[in-house]
Amino acid sequence: MTLAQDPRSCHYPGSGLCFPEKEKGVVIILVLFVSVALLILAVPSFYKLSAYNDLGEKSHRSLAAMNLAEAGVERAIWELNFGDISTWSESSTLRTLTVSSIRPHASGFTGSFQVEVTNPDASNPIIESVGRIEHRVGSYVERKIRVVLVEQQLPFFDFGVFGNEWVSIASNLDIQGDVGTNGTQAGAVTVAANSTINGDVSCGPEGDPDLALNIDESAVITGVQEAASEPKEFAYVEAPEGLPYMGSASVSGDVMTISGDGEYTDLLIGSNSQLIISGDVKLHVLGSFLMGSNTDLIIQEGGSLTLYLTGSVDMASNCSINNLGQDPTKLKFYGTDSLTGTIRFDSNQAFYGALYMPQADLVVASNIDFFGSIYGKTVQLNANVYVSYFAGQTDFSDYRFVVKSWQQLLN
Secondary structure (H helix, E strand, O other): OOOOOOHHHOOEOOOOEOOOHHHHHHHHHHHHHHHHHHHHHHHHHHHHHHHHHHHHHHHHHHHHHHHHHHHHHHHHHHHHHOOOHHHOEEEOOEEEEEEEEEOOOOOOOOEEEEEEEEOOOOOOOEEEEEEEEEEEOOEEEEEEEEEEEEEEEEOOOOOOEEEEEEEEEOOOOEEEOOEEEOOOOOOOEEEOOOOEEEOOEEEOOOOOHHHHEEEOOOOEEOOOEEEOOOOOOOOOOOOOOOOOEEEEEEEOOOEEEEOOOEEEEEEEEOOOOEEEEOOEEEEEEOOEEEEOOOOEEEEOOOOEEEEEEOOEEEEOOOOEEEEOOOOHHHEEEEEOOOOOEEEEEOOOOOEEEEEEEEEEEEEEOOOEEEEEEEEEEEEEEOOOEEEEEOOOHHHOOEEEEEEEEEEEEOO
């Protein structure tokens, strides 16, 4: 026999969970004990979560402080290479700059950096930069970087003609200077009939000169024919920052004079026009550099032109580049890494200067006397080209500071 439960004695009528009225208080006490026990067990976990959250937040701010320290280093390197670090405070042997209220990219924090440059006029300046982010009120996260720089010649013109992949020299050419390539494949350097090279000819390291150097039997090589001991490093070309933006400039059937530095979207010298460079000028052309038919680019005596090319180059066959001082160190054509493809270089006038376009295929047109140095991804010299390597190459290059060592310091 089953005795029916009295609904009035059930704690939860109709649920199947029935307790005598006198046990209701016991259940409540039991629930409280269990809740307190669970809370006691959970407190350490909450503490750990809080600690992990604080650690994560500190790590996030530490990364932001590191970004600020790196920003200070980059600012110092830029000032040494392109700016005027003498405007910073302190003395000639120690320059200091502090930048406050700066927000690292995507961090959401605001901090500061202080950067010091020791011996900025020496060949190995030392940079120490501290990035600082507030962690709590009156508490900061700091990261410090120490960088040693070294002075590097950019580019280092030690060849008359150098192609990173290959060099092709047509017949009846006369080259005064060394010719080289990093290529090691068959015909990496080709010298056609009746050409003369008064200098050495080299292929890349570990190449076989008998295979890589394809020299016609009627050609004359006065120096050695060999494989280089190490590959030639092509320096990265970066246009200087901070040049005044000048928009696009063009001249057609007229004369235009440029006497100051500038960054141009396009620089177009139309047919029957002259562009005169007066003074020491640095130009950066982002887009198209064009020289039409019967045009003249003239560098006045006592002046110089360093031209950084990023977009495209188009030169008509009857244009001329006239360096009146006939000093090859006063005219430099630099191609940045984005200047690619085939560039045909023409000039009716004898050219005194340097071509350095490490990602471009250079074609030097026929009937030109070239005094200076030619560097390209590949180099093709057409018939009746005369190349004379300029002996004063130590004055030919720009000097830049590059990183020798980079060290994060403990605070």
